[in-house]
Amino acid sequence: MVIKEFSIHPLAVADPPLRSSYGRHAPYALRTLIRLDTTDGICGVAEAHGGEGSLAALHALRRLVLGMDPFALHDLWMRWGAEEAAGDRTQTWMVPGENPHDARRRAFAAVEAACLDIIGKAVGKPVCDLLGGRARGAAPFSAYLFYKHAGGGGEGADEREDEYGECLTPESMVRQCRRMIAQYGFRDIKLKGGVLDPEIEIETVRLLRAEFGPNYPLRIDPNCAWSVETSVRVGLALREELSGGGYLEDPCAGLDGMAEVRRRLLAAGADIPLASNVAVTGFEDILPAWRGHAVQIVLSDPHYWGGIRAVQRLGDLCRCLGMGLSMHSNNHLGLSLLIMAHTCCATPAMEFACDTHYPWQHSSDEILAGGRVQFENGAVRIPDRPGLGAEIDWDRVARLEERYRRLPYRRRDDAAEMRKHVDPAWQRILPRW
Amino acid sequence: MVIKEFSIHPLAVADPPLRSSYGRHAPYALRTLIRLDTTDGICGVAEAHGGEGSLAALHALRRLVLGMDPFALHDLWMRWGAEEAAGDRTQTWMVPGENPHDARRRAFAAVEAACLDIIGKAVGKPVCDLLGGRARGAAPFSAYLFYKHAGGGGEGADEREDEYGECLTPESMVRQCRRMIAQYGFRDIKLKGGVLDPEIEIETVRLLRAEFGPNYPLRIDPNCAWSVETSVRVGLALREELSGGGYLEDPCAGLDGMAEVRRRLLAAGADIPLASNVAVTGFEDILPAWRGHAVQIVLSDPHYWGGIRAVQRLGDLCRCLGMGLSMHSNNHLGLSLLIMAHTCCATPAMEFACDTHYPWQHSSDEILAGGRVQFENGAVRIPDRPGLGAEIDWDRVARLEERYRRLPYRRRDDAAEMRKHVDPAWQRILPRW
Numbered sequence: 001m002v003i004k005e006f007s008i009h010p011l012a013v014a015d016p017p018l019r020s021s022y023g024r025h026a027p028y029a030l031r032t033l034i035r036l037d038t039t040d041g042i043c044g045v046a047e048a049h050g051g052e053g054s055l056a057a058l059h060a061l062r063r064l065v066l067g068m069d070p071f072a073l074h075d076l077w078m079r080w081g082a083e084e085a086a087g088d089r090t091q092t093w094m095v096p097g098e099n100p101h102d103a104r105r106r107a108f109a110a111v112e113a114a115c116l117d118i119i120g121k122a123v124g125k126p127v128c129d130l131l132g133g134r135a136r137g138a139a140p141f142s143a144y145l146f147y148k149h150a151g152g153g154g155e156g157a158d159e160r161e162d163e164y165g166e167c168l169t170p171e172s173m174v175r176q177c178r179r180m181i182a183q184y185g186f187r188d189i190k191l192k193g194g195v196l197d198p199e200i201e202i203e204t205v206r207l208l209r210a211e212f213g214p215n216y217p218l219r220i221d222p223n224c225a226w227s228v229e230t231s232v233r234v235g236l237a238l239r240e241e242l243s244g245g246g247y248l249e250d251p252c253a254g255l256d257g258m259a260e261v262r263r264r265l266l267a268a269g270a271d272i273p274l275a276s277n278v279a280v281t282g283f284e285d286i287l288p289a290w291r292g293h294a295v296q297i298v299l300s301d302p303h304y305w306g307g308i309r310a311v312q313r314l315g316d317l318c319r320c321l322g323m324g325l326s327m328h329s330n331n332h333l334g335l336s337l338l339i340m341a342h343t344c345c346a347t348p349a350m351e352f353a354c355d356t357h358y359p360w361q362h363s364s365d366e367i368l369a370g371g372r373v374q375f376e377n378g379a380v381r382i383p384d385r386p387g388l389g390a391e392i393d394w395d396r397v398a399r400l401e402e403r404y405r406r407l408p409y410r411r412r413d414d415a416a417e418m419r420k421h422v423d424p425a426w427q428r429i430l431p432r433w
Numbered sequence: 434m435v436i437k438e439f440s441i442h443p444l445a446v447a448d449p450p451l452r453s454s455y456g457r458h459a460p461y462a463l464r465t466l467i468r469l470d471t472t473d474g475i476c477g478v479a480e481a482h483g484g485e486g487s488l489a490a491l492h493a494l495r496r497l498v499l500g501m502d503p504f505a506l507h508d509l510w511m512r513w514g515a516e517e518a519a520g521d522r523t524q525t526w527m528v529p530g531e532n533p534h535d536a537r538r539r540a541f542a543a544v545e546a547a548c549l550d551i552i553g554k555a556v557g558k559p560v561c562d563l564l565g566g567r568a569r570g571a572a573p574f575s576a577y578l579f580y581k582h583a584g585g586g587g588e589g590a591d592e593r594e595d596e597y598g599e600c601l602t603p604e605s606m607v608r609q610c611r612r613m614i615a616q617y618g619f620r621d622i623k624l625k626g627g628v629l630d631p632e633i634e635i636e637t638v639r640l641l642r643a644e645f646g647p648n649y650p651l652r653i654d655p656n657c658a659w660s661v662e663t664s665v666r667v668g669l670a671l672r673e674e675l676s677g678g679g680y681l682e683d684p685c686a687g688l689d690g691m692a693e694v695r696r697r698l699l700a701a702g703a704d705i706p707l708a709s710n711v712a713v714t715g716f717e718d719i720l721p722a723w724r725g726h727a728v729q730i731v732l733s734d735p736h737y738w739g740g741i742r743a744v745q746r747l748g749d750l751c752r753c754l755g756m757g758l759s760m761h762s763n764n765h766l767g768l769s770l771l772i773m774a775h776t777c778c779a780t781p782a783m784e785f786a787c788d789t790h791y792p793w794q795h796s797s798d799e800i801l802a803g804g805r806v807q808f809e810n811g812a813v814r815i816p817d818r819p820g821l822g823a824e825i826d827w828d829r830v831a832r833l834e835e836r837y838r839r840l841p842y843r844r845r846d847d848a849a850e851m852r853k854h855v856d857p858a859w860q861r862i863l864p865r866w
């Protein structure tokens with residue numbers, strides 16, 4: 001069995017105007033669907049980051065994939081040079097999906113997932129069962145809350161209900177969270193911060209805790225928007241709220257700053273773990289992060305760490321170093337959600353609920369035949385089907401691909417959206433507070 | 434498909450009177466063959482450590498394995514509590530196969546290998562291809578040289594040729610090596626030291642280098658027989674011979690001693706890496722070993738590190754910490770050799786030739802149908818058969834099992850053999866020199 005076809009489908013997915021320190025989400029999030037077909041007539045699929053950077057890497061990888069045995073993944077990794085990620089890795093200002101250091105690993109990860117989908121279908125087993133089996137039966141996710149402007153995003157938004165409405169105050173965030181938990185049953189809460197004045201974000205976290213109580217661990221992620229000083233101040237203000245299973249994620253830019261934040265929090269008796277997915281995006285980053293006590297929880301992601309197996313190996317590494325393991329999310333569709341769920345279930349060390357943007361995508365853009373993936377008590381159960389368990393609605397794919405080709409969006413640029421809609425002079429400034 | 438039968442076959446394998454700092458090998462090395470049979474009629478096998486300790490752990494694990502899906506290995510790992518390995522791990526005096534800290538992992542590792550054998554047979558793929566595929570097409574091994582007394586070991590030894598004869602001098606060791614390399618084509622040389630006066634062992638290494646030249650990297654392993662002082666002295670005397678792909682393995686007992694040896698060697702300009710398989714036998718040991726610069730190369734072993742996948746994960750951990758990865762060997766038959774070869778081929782980080790005792794076992798004790806595994810240029814090629822690629826000669830197994838039951842050997846005790854044959858007062862003393 002070898003791979004005889006490799007098709008690459010860029011997709012534009014409607015996305016509401018969510019806010020972060022990067023700016024404001026464009027009306028479309030970009031994703032890529034890849035499809036591998038084997039000489040045995042088996043088709044494997046995977047979802048990857050989107051836009052022209054992702055497409056270029058996948059097209060470059062394509063010639064190595066055609067003709068390969070889908071089991072021969074180490075060989076592909078080596079031929080593709082995915083190990084090499086030299087250069088300055090102090091990449092704390094970049095969106096993970098756009099970081100050039102990890103571009104080869106992102107492309108490899110997509111092919112790995114599609115090959116595992118093929119293998120699972122050939123063998124009649126779900127992907128996580130090919131990887132040592134399940135450390136847990138379902139993958140828990142967190143309620144990922146965003147400050148946002150009104151509107152559903154993308155074409156047809158006017159006809160769709162703006163499910164969560166505008167949310168730029170602590171009180172509306174509590175409503176957002178209540179609604180999301182009622183619908184999905186999440187048991188962990190993540191607030192995307194770095195958007196409003198830190199005092200308002202502190203107040204938001206406090207209100208969330210008051211509403212949901214200590215059984216809903218809280219994490220806040222300002223994406224490096226704060227100075228060391230501000231990070232320490234927020235940490236101390238939220239020392240109760242962010243402990244007991246919660247964490248403070250990428251409060252400021254750079255490992256040195258994170259290490260100082262941690263030192264100062266500890267010195268003040270606040271043992272709040274720091275997490276990262278921007279200062280730590282590859283195996284090369286772990287040791288510097290660990291050595292300086294800058295990061296206590298690594299946010300993995302099968303899409304950019306080099307695949308599902310890479311996250312499994314990262315889990316053992318983290319355990320050995322006494323670090324925790326959680327999972328980062330970009331905007332994604334149901335196929336990525338399944339990749340993340342298989343990864344979580346096959347990784348014993350994944351002891352935190354994973355992040356997911358899934359509630360922010362609308363069912364009308366779902367590419368899975370049969371509609372959106374369902375959650376039970378905030379968790380995704382592995383489908384009782386071989387491979388990733390995804391059946392693709394190719395008409396939907398064609399529609400999202402046509403939309404990608406018609407629209408001008410080619411890379412994520414949240415700052416451009418801020419300049420267009422909020423402030424013509426807006427720039428991402430680190431630290432902002 | 435679930436496992437419906439789990440049979441455990443203790444084996445006694447003829448072994449020549451090899452010497453090490455533990456003493457003298459008994460006439461029989463102890464191994465265990467396990468066999469799992471599934472409801473689908475597929476049979477998986479694996480070879481494990483031997484003797485009553487190994488048997489007890491495998492029998493205890495048996496009740497968890499019966500009825501399990503062979504894909505559900507993470508679940509077994511957790512139910513069996515293989516993660517727990519508490520207690521004082523400064524275990525530098527123990528033979529790896531007898532270390533109680535890793536007993537659960539050793540038993541799990543055997544079941545994992547047999548389950549992977551089943552999965553491979555069910556899927557029609559060699560085991561290494563189930564684990565990400567091959568980082569290399571064949572697994573390179575080293576020529577593992579021992580000082581030894583005359584005799585082939587075990588019953589029937591008198592009728593068999595004593596292939597290597599007595600070897601207690603530098604000159605006879607060069608002959609042993611020449612013979613072994615002529616037969617197997619090894620490209621790396623490992624000398625088991627800690628047996629004769631260090632000056633004689635230094636002379637042995639020098640003669641080996643003079644005979645084979647720098648293209649045959651050299652390693653010496655005195656199994657902790659030396660003091661720090663002696664370790665430094667030998668290292669400095671052999672600074673040329675042990676560099677360039679060679680290493681100094683467990684020269685003295687304990688991580689503190691190893692760290693001091695490394696410091697003093699470096700201070701004298703001798704950058705000889707130190708390797709270990711006694712101070713470092715589990716993931717818990719890696720960090721203390723790395724932190725103190727006591728160990729630069731970790732000697733893995735799928736038999737006691739918790740399986741083939743555990744060695745793969747160890748590989749990434751070692752790369753991340755800048756440590757090298759090699760592989761330890763106990764006495765073993767061809768089935769273990771295949772397990773080791775699959776592990777090596779599926780582990781990109783395995784960049785040193787693996788150790789093997791295989792040349793020391795006689796073809797008349799091989800349990801593989803078709804006879805002994807063949808080497809090409811010192812390497813074992815993955816058989817073009819599903820699973821581990823082993824077909825078992827069950828008559829041979831019955832013969833070695835009958836021998837085990839008839840004979841009194843129940844655990845490895847090289848000191849007892851020394852007292853019996855060499856010196857009635859012999860004890861293992863660390864350091865001896």
